[in-house]
Amino acid sequence: MTAQPRLFGADYSVYVRIARLCLIEKGIEYHLVPIDIFADGGPPTDYLAKHPFGRIPAFEHHEFSLFETSAIARYIDDAFEGQQLQPSDPVHRARCNQLISIADNYAYPHLVWGVYVERISKPGRGVPTDEDKLAAALAKARNCLAAMSQLMRDGPWLVGEQLTLADLYAAPMFDYFLMTSEGAELIRQYGNLQAWWTRMALRPSMAATKPS
Ligand SMILES: N[C@@H](CCC(=O)N[C@@H](CS)C(=O)NCC(=O)O)C(=O)O
Structure with missing residues (x-):
């Protein structure tokens, strides 16, 4: 059971960066686990268990795993303390x-x-x-x-x-x-x-x- 959330992906990715921006703006420490989706031969085969469509990012928090950035971003905002990133009205x-x-x-x-x-x-x-x-x-x-x-x-x-x-x-x-x-x-x-x-x-x- 990891205390810090884990984000799987690479820094060149627009969508990984969106999730990282959410984590940083909320003040949450996280691990960025490197996954290069464009590597020769593709990502490691076990990555498909985290993201069956083979894209980045994927996300894990405790036992909860998630893919699709819009779901990840909203989860980060809802599950953690810190400044609210979604308007309430x-x-x-x-x-x-x-x-x-x-x-x-x-x-x-x-x-x-x-x-x-x-x-x-x-x-x-x-x-x-x-x-x-x-x-x-x-x-x-x-x-x-x-x-x-x-x-x-x-x-x-x-x-x-x-x-x-x-x-x-x-x-x-x-x-x-x-x-x-x-x-x-x-x-x-x-x-x-x-x-x-x-x-x-x-x-x-x-x-x-x-x-x-
Ligand atoms: N719908 C996905 C899109 C993620 C996405 O397209 N990520 C890109 C990198 S920015 C990717 O993994 N591309 C690999 C590919 O197209 O095969 C999300 O919201 O997370």
């Missing part, structure tokens, strides 16, 4: 859940895979950028930022006055996206998102989880 909670869903379904595929991976990650591995895919992803990214900017209004955080899971979901995705010149240029068109990112990037939790 229904309107703000719904907005938080909506932004998490936007991050999962639109920001992750378009900002991270469509833009960052095509523009930076693939060329870094000697694989040419698929310019058509990049152009299509940039159009979707523009749509994503416009929607988020509109939902966020004046901030300072994505859901008003309180840092929430929505911020911790979006930030690792924006971090990769904003490494591209296209991403850096696009966010300048959305003053509230730009100010949010400046605020978010200064948090010690972001520095502590920066991919190596």
Whole structure:
């Protein structure tokens, strides 16, 4: 029986970083157990017992094991003391859940895979950028930022006055996206998102989880 929760994954992973941000913002000590999902030959076969879909992260706390980051993040917030990362009133909670869903379904595929991976990650591995895919992803990214900017209004955080899971979901995705010149240029068109990112990037939790 382990006292500290265990998170299985790698520091390059957006979703592992989301879970780590939740743990750090709550002030919870944890073990990061290295699992490289993209290693030659895939992850260790016994990892599939923790995550049958073979993704990262997986999470364990005492005898309880969990996969899927949205469940992990909410469990961390609900099961531990510390600052609440989910609004308690229904309107703000719904907005938080909506932004998490936007991050999962639109920001992750378009900002991270469509833009960052095509523009930076693939060329870094000697694989040419698929310019058509990049152009299509940039159009979707523009749509994503416009929607988020509109939902966020004046901030300072994505859901008003309180840092929430929505911020911790979006930030690792924006971090990769904003490494591209296209991403850096696009966010300048959305003053509230730009100010949010400046605020978010200064948090010690972001520095502590920066991919190596
Ligand atoms: N729905 C999963 C997604 C997790 C996910 O896609 N993780 C990525 C790393 S950021 C991964 O494991 N990718 C491996 C793959 O696609 O095979 C969650 O919310 O935890």
